[in-house]
Amino acid sequence: MGKTLLLDGFNLAFRSFYAVPELTRADGFPTNALHGWVKTIWRLRDLYPEAGVIAFFDLHGDREREALLPEYKANRTEMPEALRQQFPEIRRVTRLMGIEVIESSGVEADDLIASAARSLSEKGEESLIVSADKDLAQCVGGKVAQLLPPPTANPRLGWRTLDEAAVQEKFGVRPDQIADYLALVGDNSDNIPGLAGVGPKTASNWLRSYGTLEGIIQNSGRLKPPRFQAKVGEEKENLLRNQKLTRLTETHPVSLDPVEADVEGLKEFFSEMEMKSTAAEVEKRFGA
Template sequence: MAKWLLVDGYNMAFRAFYGMPELTRADGFPTGALHGWVKTMWRLQDQEKPDAMVVFFDLGGSQDRLALHPEYKAQRKETPEPLEKQIPVIKELTRAMGLVGVELDGVESDDLVAAQARTLAADGHEVLIVSADKDFAQCVDDRIKILLPPPTANPKLGWRVLDAAGVREKFGVPPEQIAEYLALIGDTSDNIPGINGVGPKTAAKWFEEFKSLEGIIAGAAGLKPDRFREAVAQNADRLRLNLKLTTLSGRSPLPAVPRGEPQPAKLLPLLVAMEMKSTLAEAEKRYTGQTELF
């Protein structure tokens, strides 16, 4: 069976943008994120040696989640303009590199990644989800793991694989309870309000004792610290709604995504147009075995 890397496109694009200096083309068009993006994709290919690698992008919001919670992700800042300009080129580069570049209007890329990962795992493949997004911890099992990028605050840690034991160590609950755990404590990055004051340690203790979110709701009268008893009981419906927001889809509206093939005839001229000389030289070697084609 094959090894697949499924890349959270926007998560990695933001990291490429903030991890590189403000490089520009001669006419002022920003290119820093482009350099960072290509180098990151190549590093992942060289490091993990996958049989296939697919990148997923967001294209519009999650219509299902917005219908349930209109404030979903409403607090997020606008994408910086220099990065916004580079996103279409990042997508072009991705497809020309043979990394497909999947997106679907109205469906979050997280759901597309989760569904693809579970489909591949069910067919016996090994899957690495490349992202720093904690939501993906709910997908982890014997065949699906997360490849975490180096943390911004401590890049020396490097890329790390998060397996089921790592999920439990990191969050205090196993992968199958992550969605419920996030529903309880909330997720500020997605603007999902949890029970005020309930943090990771308290939540982990409750799951250890009551086994599930419904168990916690049913046992609200016996929760400790007792100051949370009324809040949990009164917000039972809110917690159930949260769970619908934090649960990633197991089904994809798209057919299984095929492996892609590099297209040097598209990639190399694009790198020329972006004036990415050092990246062009590396691409020529990687994809053609020649140099100075352009």
């Protein structure tokens, strides 16, 4: 039975960009995110030497969610130009390292990851979703777990694995309730407004009592605190819209074919980027 690491490319690349101090090539081209990205990949290879690795990236927004909520992710600040310049090279070096890159125009990486995790599970294989994104906790269960990167504020915590019990402990709800939980509390990172006044504790209490968002709506007259009883009915359509926004799609076709590393191409890449110590690491890791 195999194991595959499913990398949330943008999540990890942003972390790499902010975790590594400003670095540039002699001509001024930024390389800090590249340094952090490669270091992250090799750390994961060391932790899971027998696992396959696939990287997923967003490409040109999310057509379906933007149609439901035009303001979806509209609150996000513009990507730093130094990071934007590095993304094509991040994709390039990832392929050279023998890691398949999967992206689909108008489809979020989260949905592609969820689809890959389901496909692997159906084949009897384990997958480990590598991301700090709470949306992806809804995929956890059975042969799927989530691997959280070390927090930027406290890197000593290291890499942490979320199984079903850990998701329940962290959020107060089961993985299959995460989408409904986020529909209630909202998701600031995606600009999804929750039900005003409802926080994690209230949302988790309701879901423990009534199971699903639909169950909460059907039992709105019993909700505590009582001030939400009328409000849930009034906001029913918005809450159900939120649920469509927060629930990941698991039916996208994804190619899970292995990719061979291009060792010579990798050495040339690191030489081009003036990453001398990283180029030396290729010799150690690939015996080239």
